[in-house]
Amino acid sequence: GIQVEQSPPDLILQEGANSTLRCNFSDSVNNLQWFHQNPWGQLINLFYIPSGTKQNGRLSATTVATERYSLLYISSSQTTDSGVYFCAVSSNTGNQFYFGTGTSLTVIP
Amino acid sequence: NAGVTQTPKFQVLKTGQSMTLQCAQDMNHEYMSWYRQDPGMGLRLIHYSVGAGITDQGEVPNGYNVSRSTTEDFPLRLLSAAPSQTSVYFCASSPDRAYGGYTFGSGTRLTVV
Numbered sequence: 001g002i003q004v005e006q007s008p009p010d011l012i013l014q015e016g017a018n019s020t021l022r023c024n025f026s027d028s029v030n031n032l033q034w035f036h037q038n039p040w041g042q043l044i045n046l047f048y049i050p051s052g053t054k055q056n057g058r059l060s061a062t063t064v065a066t067e068r069y070s071l072l073y074i075s076s077s078q079t080t081d082s083g084v085y086f087c088a089v090s091s092n093t094g095n096q097f098y099f100g101t102g103t104s105l106t107v108i109p
Numbered sequence: 110n111a112g113v114t115q116t117p118k119f120q121v122l123k124t125g126q127s128m129t130l131q132c133a134q135d136m137n138h139e140y141m142s143w144y145r146q147d148p149g150m151g152l153r154l155i156h157y158s159v160g161a162g163i164t165d166q167g168e169v170p171n172g173y174n175v176s177r178s179t180t181e182d183f184p185l186r187l188l189s190a191a192p193s194q195t196s197v198y199f200c201a202s203s204p205d206r207a208y209g210g211y212t213f214g215s216g217t218r219l220t221v222v
Contacts, residue, residue, distance in 0.1 A: 001168065004151075033211055035211070035213075041197065041215070041216050042213070042215060042216075043199065043201075043213040044213075045210060045211050045212065045213075048210060086151060086152065088152075088211075095157060095159060095165065096154050096157070096167055096168070097142065097154060097157075097211075098154075098168075099144075099151040099152040099153070100151055101149060101150060101151040102151055
């Protein structure tokens with residue numbers, strides 16, 4: 001299957017700071033999504049972004065498919081941004097969706 | 110719309126018992142899948158379905174069965190529970206495999222003693 005690596009594994013930010021989370025993947029993909037798992041365990045879909053750039057409020061994401069990576073930007077972080085951020089991908093030829101091990105973000109007031 | 114509904118939310122089983130985790134969606138999604146989440150390992154795909162009557166194995170299918178008799182329902186069966194199956198289980202659905210908009214259920218925390 002496709003290998004998905006996320007960095008950094010852990011991140012602690014002061015409220016108001018900006019951050020960049022990275023997702024590297026080992027093969028060509030036609031589906032890439034970013035998810036946020038809140039401290040109560042709920043998984044929320046943030047972006048469907050197999051290529052290009054998207055923005056949603058303080059969050060934006062960029063995927064460079066030819067170089068096999070994606071970045072998630074969080075600006076002006078808030079305590080409600082805390083949780084684990086996952087990147088997940090599927091290949092052009094497969095039906096399986098592979099998750100990275102996540103970046104655990106803690107935003108302190 | 111309720112989205113993706115998983116039941117139960119918590120369950121404790123004894124080794125060797127069987128049980129079924131329920132998953133239902135009301136969005137007419139074709140693609141449904143089951144994941145398990147273990148500490149430090151992200152989410153791993155157990156089984157998935159691309160439509161009613163069609164199921165296939167994911168990364169970690171051993172010890173689990175699924176069926177998809179309707180578009181709405183995708184139950185996961187543990188045949189003979191083992192402590193290694195202690196985990197949090199998530200069901201997800203999307204309009205199709207290649208499309209975004211994955212929706213997850215709230216999860217089932219299973220402990221096998």
